[in-house]
Structure formats: structure tokens, C-alpha cells
Amino acid sequence: xxxxxxxxxxxxxxxxxxxxxxxxxxxxxxxVYSSASAYALGHNVGVLTxxxxxxDELLGAFTLPKENIIVLDSKDTTYMYNKYFTPDKERRxxxxxxxxxxxxxxDIPQSISAEIYHFAGLIYGDFSGDTVKEISRRxxxxxxxxxxxxxxxxxxxxxxxxxxxxxKDILPYIDFLKTDAAEAEILTGLAxxxxxxxxxxxxxxxxxxxxxxxxxxxxxxxDFYTCPIKSRNLSGxxxxxxxxxxxxxxxxxxxxxxxxxxxxxxxxxxxMETPGALKATRADIENYINEFYK
Numbered sequence: 001x002x003x004x005x006x007x008x009x010x011x012x013x014x015x016x017x018x019x020x021x022x023x024x025x026x027x028x029x030x031x032v033y034s035s036a037s038a039y040a041l042g043h044n045v046g047v048l049t050x051x052x053x054x055x056d057e058l059l060g061a062f063t064l065p066k067e068n069i070i071v072l073d074s075k076d077t078t079y080m081y082n083k084y085f086t087p088d089k090e091r092r093x094x095x096x097x098x099x100x101x102x103x104x105x106x107d108i109p110q111s112i113s114a115e116i117y118h119f120a121g122l123i124y125g126d127f128s129g130d131t132v133k134e135i136s137r138r139x140x141x142x143x144x145x146x147x148x149x150x151x152x153x154x155x156x157x158x159x160x161x162x163x164x165x166x167x168k169d170i171l172p173y174i175d176f177l178k179t180d181a182a183e184a185e186i187l188t189g190l191a192x193x194x195x196x197x198x199x200x201x202x203x204x205x206x207x208x209x210x211x212x213x214x215x216x217x218x219x220x221x222x223d224f225y226t227c228p229i230k231s232r233n234l235s236g237x238x239x240x241x242x243x244x245x246x247x248x249x250x251x252x253x254x255x256x257x258x259x260x261x262x263x264x265x266x267x268x269x270x271x272m273e274t275p276g277a278l279k280a281t282r283a284d285i286e287n288y289i290n291e292f293y294k
Contacts, residue, residue, distance in 0.1 A: 002113045003046040003068070004250050005142070007034045008127070009120035010100040011049045011058050012078040016238060019084050026276055027061030028080065030120035030144060033239030034246035036277035037267050039064040041285065043250040048108060050074035050100045063277055072107055074100040078122060081157075082238065089237040090213055094159040096123060096152045103127045105134040116140045116176070116249055120242060121147015123159070129170040142176035142249045144241065145183050161186055172204030176252070178245040181212045193217055194224055207257075209248060211241045216265050218248075218257055225257050227265040230292045231272040243278060244268040266293055 007030075014028035031047050038045040040063070048070040051058060055077040062069055081095040102125055108117075117135045119127060119142065126147050135141060148164045163186055164170075171177070177200060179187065184196040197208045197219035210217045218225040247267040251260035266289045271278040 004043045004253055005038060005116040005118045006046045006048060006112060006114035007031050007118045007120050008048045008103055010078040010122055010126060011051055012080045013058060014080045017083045019086055027058040030122060030242040032061050032277050033242035034120050036063045037243040038246040038250045040278050040280045041247055042282050050103060052077045063279060076100060088213060089234055095157045096159055097157050099123060105131045114139055115253055116142050118142040119147060120144055124148055124151045129166045132170055133173050136173040140175040141173055143174045144245060145179045149183055149186055168203050174205045176207050176249045177205035178209045178241060180241055181210060184210050209245060211244055216244055218261055220257060225261050227261045229265060229269050231269045233273050236272045236275045240268055240272060243271045
């Protein structure tokens with residue numbers, strides 16, 4: 001089977017509590033949000049995930065066809081807790097009560113090929129830098145840096161961020177790198193998003209996306225491109241970066257940066273207006289562009 005992108009990572013059960021203490025338990029994980037946005041745009045995407053057998057019902061959260069989902073056994077499923085403190089959901093307390101087994105290069109079948117191998121990690125250890133290097137021999141590589149910066153304290157299940165020790169070794173193997181503004185500062189020590197993107201390019205990443213609550217920025221080593229987020233509400237804030245990145249990299253397979261960025265930013269703006277993974281069509285996204293971006 002050949003895909004435009006194979007999205008690799010753990011599906012999760014998320015317990016989300018907003019600033020008003022409203023609680024919801026929903027399936028989540030970067031693979032869910034990423035695959036939903038790429039599939040909504042009409043791309044032929046696949047997913048590889050690991051989950052405990054007792055949690056198989058979570059797989060119903062995927063919007064793409066079942067035959068495009070590779071499910072591997074794991075001792076545990078990743079369970080996440082998010083307590084948001086502000087209406088914009090920018091400040092939150094995160095915990096990971098259990099986690100799925102590491103995904104290795106050997107877990108990705110040789111019978112599967114993809115133009116882009118998208119590492120949609122949640123926590124350090126979901127996969128290793130060596131796995132990224134190994135898979136880069138098979139196609140382009142896209143990495144959400146969260147999976148290399150966010151760590152779990154096994155004693156109290158809290159999550160914390162620290163710099164990626166192997167970044168200068170692994171970044172040259174990455175065709176598409178995604179960070180948010182805070183992660184970019186952790187990686188580079190620079191609060192200015194453009195300066196951070198320049199440094200990440202110097203270290204080897206070929207095309208950098210930095211998301212922010214106001215806009216999405218792209219740097220290709222020559223020019224900067226930005227597009228504003230225009231969501232009318234933030235009820236679906238969880239999955240913002242995953243939705244944007246997957247939409248962008250799949251569009252980039254056949255479009256230039258400005259048009260891919262516009263499509264991706266409109267896609268996430270629409271998604272953030274409703275909780276859960278995006279359930280829409282390309283026509284819905286094009287209508288959103290026509291209404292809010294022109």
C-alpha cells in the first residue's frame with residue numbers, strides 16, 4: 001500500500017477539563033487529529049498506532065477507512081489528562097497516567113510506502129531519533145517536535161518540557177519540522193519566532209512550521225510565510241498543531257507554500273470551532289476560505 005503520508009503515533013484517551021471545570025473524555029492523540037485533517041482534504045493517508053486490546057473501541061475515533069489503519073498491540077494505552085486554566089486554552093496542566101509502547105522502525109511494514117512519514121509523537125520515548133534516521137531512507141520525514149521535548153515523570157505522571165539533546169544530529173534528516181512558539185524557544189533559546197526558525201534551518205531542518213495562537217509561520221530557508229488563524233471560538237482547541245501540520249505537509253506534495261499554508265490554516269480554524277477531530281470535506285474548507293480569507 002502506498003500513501004501520501006503515513007502518520008505514526010499513539011491514539012489516546014483524553015480527559016479534558018476546561019477553565020469552567022467542564023469535563024469531557026474523548027479519544028485523542030496526534031494521529032487522530034492529523035489523519036482527520038489530511039483525510040478531510042482528500043489525501044490518501046494511513047495511520048500506524050499502538051494500543052492495548054482492551055481499548056480497541058478508541059479506534060472508532062478515526063475518520064479514515066479502517067483498511068488504512070495499522071494497529072499494533074501495546075501493553076498499555078496512552079491516557080492523557082489536560083486541565084485548562086484560561087478560555088484560550090493556552091495555559092494547561094498535563095499529565096500522562098499510562099503510555100503506549102515505543103514504536104520502532106521494525107514496526108513499520110516494508111509493504112507500506114509513503115511519500116511522507118509523519119512522526120506524530122506525544123511524549124519523549126514514543127519513538128527514537130534513530131527510528132527517524134532509519135525511516136528517512138524510505139521517504140521524506142515530518143516530525144512534530146513535541147514527541148521529543150515533552151517528558152513524563154514516572155513518579156507522579158506529570159509532564160514537563162526540556163531541550164532535545166540529539167536535535168543537531170536528527171534535524172538534518174527532517175524535511176518538515178513542526179513546533180509551537182514555546183517549543184521553538186525551548187529548542188533555540190530564542191523568543192522571536194522568525195529567528196528561531198532561522199536557527200532550526202541552520203541546524204538542518206528543511207522546512208519549518210511554527211504555530212501560534214494568532215497565526216502559522218513557515219520558513220523554507222529563504223522566505224517567511226504567515227497566515228492568520230480566524231476561528232470564531234476555541235471549543236476545539238485540542239489538536240490545533242496536529243491538524244495544521246498534517247494538512248500542510250500533504251498539501252505541499254502538490255502545491256506551493258502560500259497555497260498550502262492558506263489551506264492548512266483555514267482547516268485548523270474550522271476545526272477549532274468544534275471539539276474533537278475534524279469532520280469536514282474539502283468543499284467545507286474551501287467555503288471557509290471564501291468566507292473568511294478573501
